[in-house]
Amino acid sequence: MGRPTDRTHQTLGILFGCALLGGCATVEDAPREAAAYALMPAAPAVGMDYRIAPDDVLRVQIYHEPGLSLEDAEVTAAGMIRMPLIGDVPVAGLSAGEASDVIAGRLGERYLVSPQVTVFVKKAVGRRITVDGEVREPGLYPIEGRTGLLQAVALAKGPSRLASLKQIVIVRQVQGQRQAAKFDLDAIRKGEAADPEVLPGDTIIVGLSRAKAILGGTLLALPALGAAFIALDGDR
Known part of the structure; x- marks a missing residue:
């Protein structure tokens, strides 16, 4: 394979410089500006502090109770998910951990002894x-x-x-x-x-x-x- 040309080095230098500066070109320099924006890193995954919102999709796992667990629970416009036995549960505005506690509390009131509930946000549409x-x-x-x-x-x-x-x-x-x-x-x-x-x-x-x-x-x-x-x- 041949050695990189001066033009190749120059192109790589421009792209690397733009990536470091996060948009180094002026607004009049549209091609380089667009390249800089394209090189910006993607955002990280949903964090623990994420608040559930309508249209989000959740996975609800109840330990040792597969019949009560849900794989794709969509949060309604009213901020609810429909659970077996306990019906609609308000989860909008809660973190995944808080939603787990609410569901566990409702199940523990009448149906299960010390239920272990885990909620995952599968799709953060909100x-x-x-x-x-x-x-x-x-x-x-x-x-x-x-x-x-x-x-x-x-x-x-x-x-x-x-x-x-x-x-x-x-x-x-x-x-x-x-x-x-x-x-x-x-x-x-x-x-x-x-x-x-x-x-x-x-x-x-x-x-x-x-x-x-x-x-x-x-x-x-x-x-x-x-x-x-x-x-x-x-x-x-």
Whole structure:
């Protein structure tokens, strides 16, 4: 096999450099930027702190009771799973361990002595975010494990050529109240600002003018660069 050419070394160097920088190219340099986003690592698997959500699929194992165990228990829109003997059990918002305790408690009330229950999240459908605004592919995206803002934008194939990287808005429901904060993606890329964690249910909007249009004029002054989220006036 022949020795690598100078062009090969140059190409590999560009790809490796982009992978390290997590999006080193400018928005005007679309081909290299797209390559950098494609090289970003995948998110880790569902963690122990994951909260069960509607449409998730669970495996419920009851030790020594295969007739009571479930292989594919889908969480309903109301946040329930239907179990033999005990009927509907609310599991949405619980961790897998907490759901195991709830099921064991109900079975132990009338049917089994010290039941051993284990719940696994087979499919975390409920762990999703919305990415909108000036991105290449707006849409609804599933996330697994910890996901930062950089990776969230990468799921939508990165900002468009006209996107303002200093105007990224995250909208989040906090105790039933819609709140928002503005971040500078360019500063995050350069390491000048922390990469905030994106949570399931968040909406990420790239471009402040687009955010104002989507939120129906409720978006006024926002904290920036990782400051605390503030409530939107339209929801007060």
